Amino acid sequence: MKIMAANSNLPLARAIAGYLEMPLVDAQVRRFADEEIFVEIHENVRGEDVFVVQSTSYPANDNLMELLICIDALKRASARRITAVVPYFGYARQDRKPGPRTPISAKLVANLITEAGADRVLAVDLHAGQIQGFFDIPTDNLFGAPVMAADIQARYGDQDLMVVSPDVGGVVRARALAKRLDNAPLAIVDKRRDRPGESEVMNIIGDVKNRHCIMIDDIIDSGGTLCNAAQSLLDEGAASVTAYITHGVLSGGAVARVDGSALKELVITDSIKPTDAAKDSDKIRILTIAPLIGEAVRRIADESSVSSLFD
């Protein structure tokens, strides 16, 4: 088995390789003068079970193209099996037609990864579980919940907790976390989004008064969803609001928005390489999911159970 990294999240790839006590494949993913991507693998991978680590985060198109070209290079170098390890799967939110004459880009990206030559995919907290079905190759969707639950127990376990889903679509994810937190009660924010990047809280379902609210979501992008929801929860009498989000997309002025928000703390994972602004923020803390991904990789290579990681 071998681990190869493209450029989007080298620290995570190195940490996964460190967990597995092996070096990264000696390879170079670089640009020609006109920005074309070129990949060169400097060691033999013939007959190997290779895992390529690449989040398709900002700049999404460049990082996706790097992943596709790495897969192509591995296929042409006769790797036995190629697994695309995509801790953050960009384009996942385009998983259905929101209106007439619009694309389903998540499906197109799934087709591209498959056509490039991937045999398997390993992702983390896909925006919607159904995206697994966009691939006609085996796709494992890992959950960040165990990593988050351990941190919540350690930091906030002695408080009167309430798990909150910031929108109706996230209820399954929130319920799974609540179950891990000794069946903590659940509240739901009824969010409306008329335009991308703008959201409005309509109602809060559940009594959050005097509760320490733990909001869980897959993505923080502009930060609008979380910051608006945090303020509404406090307006309803919540004692505090902390957010645990798997993918810190944090685009535009999101870090500043979080810094100025009513959130007590925002905890993200390293599925996307954190920017300096995110690392410097007093309100943002980063948990690593390298051991989780490393263990899943080990189990896939050994052909043992991945789902039992979440029992």
Ligand code: R5P
């Ligand atoms: C949407 O359904 C996702 O789960 C997130 O809630 C959303 O992408 C967050 O976006 P933003 O931070 O821009 O409000």
